[in-house]
Amino acid sequence: MSAVFLGIPTAPPGVGHLRGDRSFPDAARDSLRDGQLRANLGHATATIRGKRAAVVGEVPDWAELREAGRAIKAATMARLDEHLVALEEQVTARGGTVHWARDADEANAIVTRLVQATGTDEVVKVKSMATQEIGLNEALESAGIAAHETDLAELIVQLGNDMPSHILVPAIHKNRAEIREIFLRTMPGVDPSLTDDPRRLAMAARAHLRERFLRARVAISGANFAVAGTGTLAVVESEGNGRMCLTLPQTLITVMGIEKVVPTWRDLEVFLQLLPRSSTGERMNPYTSLWTGVTPGDGPQEFHLVLLDNGRTAVLADEVGREALHCIRCSACLNVCPVYERAGGHAYGSVYPGPIGAVLSPQLTGIEDNASLPYASSLCGACYDVCPVAIDIPSILVHLRAEHVEAQTRTTPEAAAFRALSKAMSSPRLWRLAQRAAGLGRFLARGRPTLPAVLPPPASTWTRTRDLPTPPRETFTQAWAREHRG
DSSP, X not given: OOOOOOSOOOOOTTSSSSSOSSOHHHHHHHHHTOHHHHHHHHHHHHHHHHHHHHHHTTOTTHHHHHHHHHHHHHHHHHTHHHXXXXXXXHHHHTTOEEEEESSHHHHHHHHHHHHHHHTOSEEEEOOOHHHHHHTHHHHHHHTTOEEEEOSHHHHHHHHTTOOOOSSSOTTTTOOHHHHHHHHHHHSTTOOTTOOSOHHHHHHHHHHXXXXXXXXXXXXXXXXXEEETTTTEEEEEESSSHHXXXXXXXXXEEEEEEXXXXXXXXXXXXXXXXXXXXXXXXXXXXXXXXXXXXXXXXXXXXXXXEEEEOTTHHHHHTOTTGGGGGGOOOOXXXXXXXXXXXXXXXXXXXXXXXXXXXXXHHHHHHOGGGGTTGGXXXXXXXXXXXXXXXXXXHHHHHHHHHHHHHHHOOSOOHHHHHHHHHHHHHTOHHHHHHHHHHHTTHHHHHTTOSBOOSOOSTXXXXXXXXXXXXXXXXXXXXXXXXXXXXX
């Protein structure tokens, strides 16, 4: 008899970029040893934080705008099925074709089939988190189709055979000298005298990409938003490569997570104010491209919209965790996170790094496939403070940690320790004995405020990354008794 899965499917293993090869602590230890990486991250995140603070401070009703964004997202998720059906109807009525993809495998198969039907063997892409999530480039490559990234940072990552490490700035871990070296090594026909001047680097990338834009017959994009009421899709970007991808090719294929839908244009207006200020620190994005279906004689004459689930329905089923679907991919939480700033994006093992990745990736894959990510946080709350749609990331992190603990079938050393502590705290006699035993730690401390960092196992697991205070000379009960003896 074959097994039948009765739950809500999550993102399938073995495809895409949602699961790392190592746990977060193991990967982070390597990142912490890279001084250049930490310098690059520290400089870049500090710059973005400063720009964001300046433009947010200009908006007197920012708190109200933020609450509006949160409310719109919550209301949309409550009726997501209705809005998606309305979106499909409007896109179809305007000459587009809508495809529904349950997971990464289905989405990759759909896009590959659509590209093959055009007879071309290459596509140009505008930055898309969804296509990175499902590993579309690898799927196209296995079918003999070359995918050319056109966003500058994505191009750097692709040419360097690297992985993105930031939602907004995928090559944030590279400095100008490293980018110059990548261009000289991998870019055909580049000027050997190329310097690391930002303008010269941008000009080299522009020349490299221009011929690809002009000859491409198929483009693949993501979408920042989709308006259900009219079937309009929106892409915001800063370089103009998106405008080229969305207008020049004959065929346009958009891969969009189902959570990106908004009901009306009035709702879209709120997010077009929140997103640029929170992401690039700008009052508005330099390029805001909107398109609705197919317009005869103008732009792509064939439009396909692939609506991607890939675990999102499973996230929606969690009353606490579903708030992660409100994310508009601004990356503000990454730029203020002390853990991300020190460990970098690659340590998370997912295309979604930082605080939002620590709550989104485990839910898309199933908590046990990314069990270490909810612990990749100090719970300082900075991410919640800057989130433009007020996602309570710290609360979701605690919720996912509880889910992980409850999923354990075998008793862990930590669980055994807390069980023993619970038993001791339930008995006055045992608690007094435990306090006396803890007092022996003063001999190990030798007058220092904390116990030695290296204790024998299993205590070493705790003290290796934490400071354990030296036990006091007398307990609270003893001090109370002494002071109130009379």
